[in-house]
C-alpha cells in the first residue's frame with residue numbers, strides 16, 4: 001500500500017485526483033498506475049485500470065490469477081468491473097469513497113454472488129494517509145478556483 005500511495009502522490013504532483021494502485025503477484029509488483037484522466041483527457045484511465053493493464057502486459061494474460069490489487073481509494077463502478085473481469089484474487093483499499101465507491105459504499109460489486117467471480121476485500125490500510133492526500137488536493141483545487149475568479 002506504500003507503493004500505491006507513492007503512485008497517488010505522482011498523480012497529485014501533476015494535478016490529477018491523487019489515487020494510486022499496484023498489482024502484486026508473489027510479493028512482486030507487476031503493474032502500477034495512477035489516475036491520468038486529465039492528462040490523457042480520457043475518463044477511463046483510473047489508477048486501477050492503468051495498473052491492471054500493465055499487469056496483463058507483464059503476465060501476457062488477461063487473467064490476473066493469484067494477483068492482489070492495492071489501491072488508495074475505494075474503486076468506482078468501472079474499476080470494480082475491471083477487477084472482476086481480470087479475476088483479481090483480493091483487493092486492499094485505503095479509504096472509502098461514499099460518493100462513488102462500488103465495493104462497500106454504494107454497491108458491493110466485488111462480493112456480488114450473481115457475478116461469475118468474487119473478490120476478497122480488505123480496507124483501511126493506510127486509509128488516513130490516502131484520504132488526507134485527497135482532502136489536501138481538493139482544498140488546493142478550491143483555492144485555485146477562487147483565485148481565478
Ligand SMILES: [Zn+2]
Pocket residue numbers: 046047048075076077078079080
Ligand atoms: Zn475507477
